[in-house]
Amino acid sequence: MTHxxxxxxxxxxxxxxxxxxxxxxxxxxxxxxxxxxxxxVIGTWDSPPTYYVTAQGVPGVSVxxxxxxxxxxxxxxxxxxxxxISATYGGLTNAFPDQVDxxxxxxxxxxSGMPGFEDTLGxxxxxxxxDSTSPHFFETDIVLNANFPWSTDPAGVPGRYDLQSIAxxxxxxxxxxxxxxxGLVQTRADGSLDVVGKRTVMFPIAFTPGxxxxxxxxxxxxxxxxxxxxxxxxxxxxxxxxxxxxxxxQGVFGAQIVAMNTRTGALISNFSIDQQGSYVxxxxxPGPYIVRVESLDQLDPSSFFDPAGPAVDTDFGVTYFSGxxxxxxxxxxxxxxxxxxxx
Amino acid sequence: MRRWQRSLAAGxxxxxxxxxxxxxxxxxxxxxxxxxxxxxxxxxxxxAIELSAFAGWTIGGALAGQSALLTRDVxxxxxxxxxxxxxGIKQTGAPAVGGRIGGNLTRExxxxxxxxxxxxxxxxxISGDSAAPNVPAFTLARVVQWSGDISVIAHLSSxxxxxxxxxxFLAAGGGYLRQIVSGSTxxxxxxxxxxxxxxxxxxxPEGHQGFRVDAREYLRRPGxxxxxxxxxxxxxxSVFFVF
Numbered sequence: 001m002t003h004x005x006x007x008x009x010x011x012x013x014x015x016x017x018x019x020x021x022x023x024x025x026x027x028x029x030x031x032x033x034x035x036x037x038x039x040x041v042i043g044t045w046d047s048p049p050t051y052y053v054t055a056q057g058v059p060g061v062s063v064x065x066x067x068x069x070x071x072x073x074x075x076x077x078x079x080x081x082x083x084x085i086s087a088t089y090g091g092l093t094n095a096f097p098d099q100v101d102x103x104x105x106x107x108x109x110x111x112s113g114m115p116g117f118e119d120t121l122g123x124x125x126x127x128x129x130x131d132s133t134s135p136h137f138f139e140t141d142i143v144l145n146a147n148f149p150w151s152t153d154p155a156g157v158p159g160r161y162d163l164q165s166i167a168x169x170x171x172x173x174x175x176x177x178x179x180x181x182x183g184l185v186q187t188r189a190d191g192s193l194d195v196v197g198k199r200t201v202m203f204p205i206a207f208t209p210g211x212x213x214x215x216x217x218x219x220x221x222x223x224x225x226x227x228x229x230x231x232x233x234x235x236x237x238x239x240x241x242x243x244x245x246x247x248x249x250q251g252v253f254g255a256q257i258v259a260m261n262t263r264t265g266a267l268i269s270n271f272s273i274d275q276q277g278s279y280v281x282x283x284x285x286p287g288p289y290i291v292r293v294e295s296l297d298q299l300d301p302s303s304f305f306d307p308a309g310p311a312v313d314t315d316f317g318v319t320y321f322s323g324x325x326x327x328x329x330x331x332x333x334x335x336x337x338x339x340x341x342x343x
Numbered sequence: 344m345r346r347w348q349r350s351l352a353a354g355x356x357x358x359x360x361x362x363x364x365x366x367x368x369x370x371x372x373x374x375x376x377x378x379x380x381x382x383x384x385x386x387x388x389x390x391a392i393e394l395s396a397f398a399g400w401t402i403g404g405a406l407a408g409q410s411a412l413l414t415r416d417v418x419x420x421x422x423x424x425x426x427x428x429x430x431g432i433k434q435t436g437a438p439a440v441g442g443r444i445g446g447n448l449t450r451e452x453x454x455x456x457x458x459x460x461x462x463x464x465x466x467x468x469i470s471g472d473s474a475a476p477n478v479p480a481f482t483l484a485r486v487v488q489w490s491g492d493i494s495v496i497a498h499l500s501s502x503x504x505x506x507x508x509x510x511x512f513l514a515a516g517g518g519y520l521r522q523i524v525s526g527s528t529x530x531x532x533x534x535x536x537x538x539x540x541x542x543x544x545x546x547x548p549e550g551h552q553g554f555r556v557d558a559r560e561y562l563r564r565p566g567x568x569x570x571x572x573x574x575x576x577x578x579x580x581s582v583f584f585v586f
Contacts, residue, residue: 197413197425210418318474322481326526
């Protein structure tokens, strides 16, 4: 069974508060919406958010363990040296973690009655305030599916999902990140997907129960959060690459581009995000890179892009950029253009 | 003037240099190999200064590769990471140019400083990608390498030949290495070491000029891939002048 962790498109729209879904702007998929003028607005916190945890555990997870796992997830993101973001634990609450109450609430809920979310381990709702000159998150809630078996054991428990790993993923959304696609999946006979391997916490499909690997951020996650909340030296100590992905002279929307540092092996990715096939990957340590382009043919494109947006092209094969890509500190390498061919 | 032109031309390659000696015109006079006499102006005398410019070729070789590793979805005992693809990196052969200045401490030993410039390419080969099995090799980066080193030269006068005009020598030294990956603003400082030898061939009746061939193994730390210590064999031909 596919157990996904994803942001949710919620159904409530207020006058000046808009619900966003992960779309992409600049580097990395980020939580964003188009405002009335058609401008893409990226969701970020303009001040350190305060979060509350519901005073409700589930079998195998006490309230104290829930709080500890959530705090561990926040710590993973806020301890990134190249990012400037923090969050404050506000205490326990009895509020339901999926309602507009001007509180950022994280907790368990029974999702068995929510169509389309029965197999979802957790999701994140956003309220984005666009009424100021600096759009920002107004409220963000994280809902964890109480119908799955959970564990907070640092070593993992077979048959139980690691709460801190899933919380870390959802907190990535809480901070404003969308999904990343660095991973391999295999399709089961029933059509569901299993992860074979992945290299990003923000992959839309969770590891199997008992796996605690997603407690630790990868270079892709670190680059994403740093790009969203850059520390003072982030832009000068790292560089970026940019270019286009085209097929038959037309831009490809939704192609996954992975850059591998040949010195460290670090993998950092993004997508082509417009009809011209443009992409940017930022947060790259200086040095030579291998650039690999792949389609989202194995994954559900709606886990990455707004289904109401342009169609994602999934009909092309893996293609490498065949030329030097040397990223300078504080600079961009343009014109890393890749032409793909239909399969 | 004609000797000068012949020496320059001969300096281009080892083969031509050797031919020049063999076909060299007048019977060369043996150069002094013994103890320096007072007022000695011979090239091998103590305190003689030798200047040379060289051009050569650095032989390439395989460098460490790198794999794009995914974390496997396993629980319990850890398993090796899952490679999405693997990159093999090879340093290509490249021309090297530079100059040397040396001073004889004795007839047998000299100290020599050298600067060298070379610009090899790093070639990448992709393998292990089941979705892209046949990716042609391509240039990953070009690396500019500057080095400055000091070597001890041991002249093997007892093995001199061609009437003492051809003197084999051994060399070993070390120094500073600076590398810049083209396109990057980052400079990588390191060390360079060399060991090898060659032959100096003095031309002309007084032997105040000539040519030499060097064959050395260079150890660069770090290598052009900025990893570990990399060794490359290099050969070079030089034209030199003795003062």
